[in-house]
Amino acid sequence: MSRSQAFFRPVPVDSPIHRLAPETKVVAGIVISIGLVFNPLWSHVLFAAALVVGVFILAKLPTSVLPRIPLVVRFALFGGAIGAAGSGEEPFVAGIGVGGLLDYGRLIMVGVVMILWAGILSWTTGLTAVGFAIRRLLRPLRRVGVPVEEIGSVVALAVRSLPLVADEIDIVNESVTSRPPPANLAEKPVREAFSFIGDITTAVVIGSHRRARDLATAMVSRGSTSAPEPKRPDFRKIDIAVLIAAFALCIGAFLIPGWPEIVD
């Protein structure tokens, strides 16, 4: 089992969110994200955060699904917070200007909410089903000559290859980091670095090409290049309701002035 892909696995419980059609979840997530990104006011950010937490609870997801934040990212976040806190902007709390920190928190929250939407989608749906949802959603584009069916089956295949490919990248990465440093590194650092990048990419590409050839041969032997569609929840009335609500929220986000008001 892959070491790095736990984030993308569906959680096997039954919930109202699990029962929604995958297309509904994809569209609603995108629409609500757009409403948020264009209007990152405190009122909107807090509302979106409350909404995403509500959906998280409704989906009966345990908090243990949340990925651990890598150390590098934690350091970056902490450094940014220090910088922002130092600005001493108003408002003042106990004589300390916390305005910078508040602005910073708002920006980070927008990012976290977006990632959580993506997380909820993959924890409740499964990537193969998402692949099929994308294919169905893109279908209207077929009229303008976009090869939707091909993109759809490539999405499905790519999604199932992801854990294997990620494993291969891990192996190459381990092989690189366990090696003694290149013996000529001190004299020709740029050249060594460049040729090393080439070496790493070559190993990854050769590994994945072998996999691609196996996959092609296996698919030809089965007479089809597209996966059978997994069992999916039907599109029901509740889906229509969810979609209407999502669009309403998005439009509302633009129309409602929100708080605090923008003074340019």
Place this chain on the structure above:
Amino acid sequence: MNKKSGPLDAAETADAAITAALVVALLAAGRVLASGSLFQVFAAFVVAVLAARRRTRAVVIATGAAASIALILGGLGPVSQAALAGVFGWCGGVSLRRDWGRLRTVGFSLLIAWPAMAFSVLFFYPAIAINGKLRKLVFENVENQAKGIGNVLGGVAWLVDAPIGFVGGLFGLNDFTFFRDVADVVADALIGIGDFLIDNWLLLIPATEFVYTVIYALAVRGVGGAILRRLDKALVESVGLSLQSGEHADPVPVKIAGAALKRNGTTVTVPLDIEIDPGEHVVVEGPNGAGKSTLLDALAGMDNHDAVLRAGNVGLGSLGGTARVGQRPEAQVVGTTVDEDLRWGLDTPVDITATLADVGLHLPLDRPTSELSGGELQRLALASALRREPKLLLADEVTSMLDPEEQIRITNRLNGLTNTTVVRTTHRNDAAPTDRRILLPSANPVSTVVPAEANELRTISSSVTESRLLRLRDVDFTHNPTQPWAHEVLKGVDLSIHRYEMLMIEGRNGSGKTTLARILAGLAQQTSGEVDEAKGLKRALAHQHVRLQLLRPTVHTELHSLAGVREDGSDPPTDIERHTMRAQNLGTTIDLFALEHLLHRRIDELSGGEQRRVLLAGLVARGVSLLVLDEPLAGLDASGRSELAVTLDRVRLAGTSIIVVSHDIDWAPPHVDQRLRLSNGRLEGVRV
């Protein structure tokens, strides 16, 4: 290059899919490691390789697929990264295919990719370009950071200045403000830069993108070219891998005109005229490399079309057509679950459980195929072949991983197919008396096995003085311990290995073997329990797919890189003594593993067995005294196995202990000291 038009064929689809997966995985890695743009360049290399070898259509589809997945997993930011990797990769690929110079490449990229890049930043962050609210928030944060860092610096400077000023004051000197003055200058500069960025963002973004474009174009051209030159040696052009029509499927009778069949760019001569009639059961025999698999692939219509004569279509994979099961079980799987795999390409309502029982499998339908053992995979592939009620069944070594009882069962099942023409190859002498046998003569000897000529122990290097190298006590391991998918893999594992020992650990796929191998090699941390290692012990893991661990282009360069020795024979500026010792070790190892004559070959020209020998030699020369091999037997035939056994003996001659981890319970290298079996997370001894 392909001059085709129309939809992608199977090979192009697979290449596009794997490229899309690589792009997504690289972007995700970049996100986790907070170095997105570096990984975006990696992703562009990967796309460039696709663009140089395949049609633009494949690039467009791969990019579209990668962008769709990125949208779902990460929102709008990764979409633009995926799209840009696609555009840059395509520019680089076109330039490589047409063999353009640098100037032309940069010019072309500026024409195509620069507008795309500047546009994508403005388009995919439209919130910044046209929406005042987010712009204000982002810009305020830039200002805050500039001001904040300045203030923090000022504070630190005061902390430094104050004590110096205090001490100076005692001697009647003026207040000391040097560091505060410096901090003020820096803070002003930061605020100035921040203001400049904010005031000129509309101009600055395209300007930065211009510089990026030039750098990217040159990097993709340079590195992409280097990769492509090396791929030429490694990749086999997949010809004939396209789907075949199921209409008028009439695969037998078939005739192969005794011909030179091509395989992997080399020619295998099958000096026979072979005619196969409906209902015949044919067993193809012959030594390794004689062309048995090539013959079967030709019969499947996958290659060498000119040599094969038949009246109708081969109908590969369709109901009532031809069904093919190839040799390596893990390469036959297409579905992620048992159910999906069985329904792939033939999605008719059938009793799947009965289909499985037909080949002796009793598995839950939602079992992931990645957790199946080699024997289970072989039977699963056979089940989906039988589901197609084929007129012609091609089975290449399909019982090689089954235990003897199952082998007989499956062979009997195949023999009982009366309406199907069966052509199969086998290593074992299990042809039924009624079978027709075709013997292919040996084509060319493929022996590179090093004969053992030295029996004395030549210890290479080891700083370890203890006899016991490693000891695991009551080791548990749980995947994702805090998450809902948590599952316990290892339970109370006890194991110790001493110097000069070779252990073999057997276990089914999904039994936790790979995890145990990683813990033994020091690459994974146990959840609980103790791992004691001897002082100074160096451990290493040799993966199943050797090529992933070999990075440099030639054997000579790779061995020196693995061992950390300079290639040109010069001395490093520091640590000369250790370097000399390593160089001596490397010399001895090259000798011991008989690599002298391979030194100037390219890695990708070597056979799999030779590649493994290079890797193990390099690790031994590095001073590794405990080597863990994960699934070294996968995909090896009898002669490959004996070659491996000889190589392992060499490793031990160098004084390195070995742990072999394998799912194959039928074969162990000779001279194994102890055989252990891992089942349900527990390790138990096996009587040898």
